[in-house]
Amino acid sequence: DSGVTQTPKHLITATGQRVTLRCSPRSGDLSVYWYQQSLDQGLQFLIQYYNGEERAKGNILERFSAQQFPDLHSELNLSSLELGDSALYFCASSPRQGGYYGYTFGSGTRLTVV
């Protein structure tokens, strides 16, 4: 157990629907990062939050949004889902901002859009 909890582990939904992925960071970590891993692709950075504030955006579609709550858990909202959104979505946390401190990853949410 890495200490980063992601729910649900698996999600199957239809095109056009909306889903919410949840992430609880490791205790004491203030930064949360969301990554997407599609088939044969690396980990694509989506968005970062630090202590409740958005700090960096990557290749995140306008149909996607995220937030970090006062208790530091984070949610990634995916709407108007398309087949191409099927992927593994990872959440990671770190004590501070930046990659120097390394990330602790959750086990991911596998999203299947049918």
Add this chain to the structure above:
Amino acid sequence: DQQVKQNSPSLSVQEGRISILNCDYTNSMFDYFLWYKKYPAEGPTFLISISSIKDKNEDGRFTVFLNKSAKHLSLHIVPSQPGDSAVYFCAATLGAQKLVFGQGTRLTINP
């Protein structure tokens, strides 16, 4: 723009031999590099890292080499063990910015 590249999608090595995984990057400003290991159905886990001011870092069977002039780093695993079979991701960062990951290399250790 893929700033971190792992050009070998897969690598097969015999147990007991050396495994060498390669990674190239384009941003000369990156100042810290990391390797992560990923098993199926699990998230990536940190393996080893190296600062840009060094050219080698060793941790047990794992050694990372950095060649800044070539913008290249490699991970050596000696000796390779069956439990090393996994996907390995190279990552790089600059300052307080996010980690940028490569596409990953699937390493298979054959008995």
